[in-house]
Amino acid sequence: MTYIKLLRSIIVDLRIAASFATILPLGPSQPVEGGEVARAIWATPVAGLLVGLIGAAIYAIANALGLTPGPSAVLVLATTIFVTGALHEDGLADTADGLGGGRTRERKLEIMRDSRIGTYGTCALLVSFGLRWSALAAIADPWAITAALSVAHVASRAGVPAFMWLVRPARSDGLSAAAGRPPGQSAVIAFGLGVLCLVIGLGLNRAMIGLILLLLAGLIIGRLAVRQIGGQTGDILGAFEQVGESAILLLAAASLQPGP
Numbered sequence: 001m002t003y004i005k006l007l008r009s010i011i012v013d014l015r016i017a018a019s020f021a022t023i024l025p026l027g028p029s030q031p032v033e034g035g036e037v038a039r040a041i042w043a044t045p046v047a048g049l050l051v052g053l054i055g056a057a058i059y060a061i062a063n064a065l066g067l068t069p070g071p072s073a074v075l076v077l078a079t080t081i082f083v084t085g086a087l088h089e090d091g092l093a094d095t096a097d098g099l100g101g102g103r104t105r106e107r108k109l110e111i112m113r114d115s116r117i118g119t120y121g122t123c124a125l126l127v128s129f130g131l132r133w134s135a136l137a138a139i140a141d142p143w144a145i146t147a148a149l150s151v152a153h154v155a156s157r158a159g160v161p162a163f164m165w166l167v168r169p170a171r172s173d174g175l176s177a178a179a180g181r182p183p184g185q186s187a188v189i190a191f192g193l194g195v196l197c198l199v200i201g202l203g204l205n206r207a208m209i210g211l212i213l214l215l216l217a218g219l220i221i222g223r224l225a226v227r228q229i230g231g232q233t234g235d236i237l238g239a240f241e242q243v244g245e246s247a248i249l250l251l252a253a254a255s256l257q258p259g260p
Helices: 003-021 034-064 069-083 087-101 105-113 119-139 142-158 160-166 175-179 184-202 204-229 234-256
Strands: none
Touching: 003 034, 034 069, 034 142, 034 160, 034 184, 069 119, 069 142, 087 105, 087 119, 087 204, 087 234, 105 204, 119 142, 119 234, 142 160, 142 184, 142 204, 142 234, 160 184, 160 204, 160 234, 184 204, 184 234, 204 234
């Protein structure tokens, strides 16, 4: 493969990842098949970086207008949710409702497909919003917010390809099944991007803690998914992203708060 073809392939993958992870009009003009999504899944951390930077820009604008960290953090969350089409929040809510409310595998999967939200899903979203908002409000400084958002949105997506590679789909249809199992190379590249961003944004020691938190989140969510529904779905992947994003933002809040 020549360098020009390689560059074109990378650009195509970046556009596919952006269309997969956001509502921004950046996707390819032609329809994308599942195999192409699986191949391009390595670029989802890059799409996450874009989401984080957009959120950081909103925070900087709010801060420049004199808003305090609390309202500014709300605007950041509203922006990132809008840019991603609430894809991951929807996954978290459906996962909480399905795994928490169903008694059988079939019933759990049925609940996860239901567009209505239940008590477990509502509580999960409230906890997720509360943790992320409190972390951003505690960090406060616009430059530190930029680092925190970038790291959180990159790292939380960096483990998704590995999760898809390691945990089989729970059903033969749906978003995750349609995408297919990503190549091992794509999972490794995405994971490497996540590690690199953690080290740059938080330093080596904090990056190791962040990796441990992400691995624990993956192990716990993966174990629950396999035991209760037989594997992962698009909703499970969304839940993993949300847990990872919240964990990294909390870690950033402990690392990047301005001094007295």
